[in-house]
Amino acid sequence: MLYRKVQQKSKEERKLDMQFIIWIIVIALIVYLFSVMWPLFIFLAIALAVWKAYEFYYxxxxxxxxxxxxxxxxxxxxxxxxxxxxxxxxxxxxxARTDYGDASYQDSSKWNxxxxxxxxxxxxxxxxxxxxxxxxxxxxxxxxxxxxxxxxxxxxxxxxxxxxxxxxxxxxxxxxxxxxxxxxxxxxxxxxxxxxxxxxxxxxxxxxxxxxxxxxxxxxxxxxxxxxxxxxxxxxxxxxxxxxxxxxxxxxxxxxxxxxxxxxxxxxxRALMTSKLRQHIKERDAFTCKQCGASIQQEPNLLLEIDHIVPVSKGGLTTEDNLQTLCWRCNRSKGAKI
Ligand SMILES: [Zn+2]
Structure with a gap:
């Protein structure tokens, strides 16, 4: 146990040594590059500053x-x-999560x-x-x-x-x-x-x-x-x-x-409210909102949703006659009312 602890530590130390060496090499490289190519660096810095200023004013x-x-x-x-x-x-x-309590938990075992x-x-x-x-x-x-x-x-x-x-x-x-x-x-x-x-x-x-x-x-x-x-x-x-x-x-x-x-x-x-049925209702309603009349002919990117005319919460069933196509705006304002 003691032996393992010692071994672990030396491993970590070795890792730190390696990191240190890598950092030294990186810094030396940057200093060298800068001393040789400093005009390029300055040019790039000026170009960047000009671009940022242009962006800012535009x-x-x-x-x-x-x-x-x-x-x-x-x-x-x-x-x-x-x-x-x-x-x-x-x-x-x-x-089925029925217990909503909160509890704290500590692990006081020895590290190993x-x-x-x-x-x-x-x-x-x-x-x-x-x-x-x-x-x-x-x-x-x-x-x-x-x-x-x-x-x-x-x-x-x-x-x-x-x-x-x-x-x-x-x-x-x-x-x-x-x-x-x-x-x-x-x-x-x-x-x-x-x-x-x-x-x-x-x-x-x-x-x-x-x-x-x-x-x-x-x-x-x-x-x-x-x-x-x-x-x-x-x-x-x-x-x-x-x-x-x-x-x-x-x-x-x-x-x-x-x-x-x-x-x-x-x-x-009742029918099952699947992707297939949704598509079917939209086709039946000619991709047109039943409330405001917006359609994909006028707005190609209009998002259409399927709505229960009598909501499920009020006993409405998923049957074709209880379903209609609404655009997202109308559906949202209907949802807000209920
Ligand atoms: Zn609408």
Whole structure:
């Protein structure tokens, strides 16, 4: 034990020595390069300063302000859609977490007996710590295991929750694409008035200065159910992530409905709110908002959503006659009223 401690220390010391040597070499190289090529460095520094000054004055010039003013309404519309999409992304999924208490946790073991993974355990509702067998089997039957270990019961209510999540997540994914296309269209419309240098080297800054909020195109927001196994020594660990993306949610809705039908519930009387049905309703309504009449003929990048005329919370069923196409603006204001 003592021997191991000594060995550990000398290893760390050696590592530090190496770092020190590398730093010395790097500094010496920089000094050498500078002494030989200092005129180049000064030239680059001046060029950078001139460019920054140009950028600074361009974004404050009246020419730029005029361009910004001319597309102001479109930018605001884009940003509103962006925040709508961000809201849609925050649709949580179910998990039978009934204990919402908080507790502190200390590991007072001697350093050699500490288990790092226990220290990392934080509040994470959709993580199930389990045996290796459970973790392996979850990969083969992900939905069965998600239901079993996260306490998801096959009921009409659960089904509606997941249908709603699918609805929102799919709308968010669609919305991101439409938003990007709309943004590109707006930028295209002013491209002739923007100096080439700015377009080439200051693209991000240009978008920011025009007032566009950044669009988060990542898919990291998809809810996950995680099965995690860590051996008691902490050396072996596996995890199985069931990511609820659009594909998986569609399949999960079918999976749940199969289970409910088996239990002879009311699921048979209504349709399943899947991507397919959403598409069907949009086609039936000729891709036109039933409330304000906006359509993709007028606005090619319009985000259309499917709405329950009588909401599910008030007993409305997912039947074709209770579904309609609304644009995202109308759907959002209807949601706010309810
Ligand atoms: Zn509308």
């Amino acid at each position: 974004y404050r010039s009246s020419a730029f302000m005029e361009i910004k003013q001319s597309i102001n309404n479109y930018i605001n519309d884009c940003n509103e859609l962006n925040s709508h999409i961000e809201n849609l992304k925050h649709t949580g999924l179910l998990s 007996f500490q288990r790092k993974h226990l220290k990392d355990q934080k509040y994470a509702p959709n993580v199930h710590n389990c045996s290796r067998t459970v973790c392996d089997n979850a990969r083969k039957k992900p939905f069965e295991y998600v239901c079993k270990y996260f306490g998801i019961k096959a009921t009409e209510e659960t089904l509606s929750t997941f249908e709603n999540a699918l609805n929102n997540i799919e709308a968010a994914e669609e919305g991101k694409r439409h938003l990007q296309a709309e943004k590109d269209k707006i930028l295209d419309s002013i491209t002739a008035d923007i100096p080439t240098l700015i377009k080439k080297f200051s693209k991000k800054k240009l978008e920011r200065n025009l007032g566009f909020e950044q669009i988060d195109m990542s898919t990291a927001y998809f809810p996950k159910y995680i099965f995690k196994y860590v051996s008691s020594g902490g050396n072996a660990s596996t995890h199985c992530d069931v990511v609820m993306d659009v594909d998986n949610l569609n399949r999960f809705v079918l999976f749940l409905s199969e289970k409910i039908k088996f239990n002879k519930s009311i699921a048979g009387q």
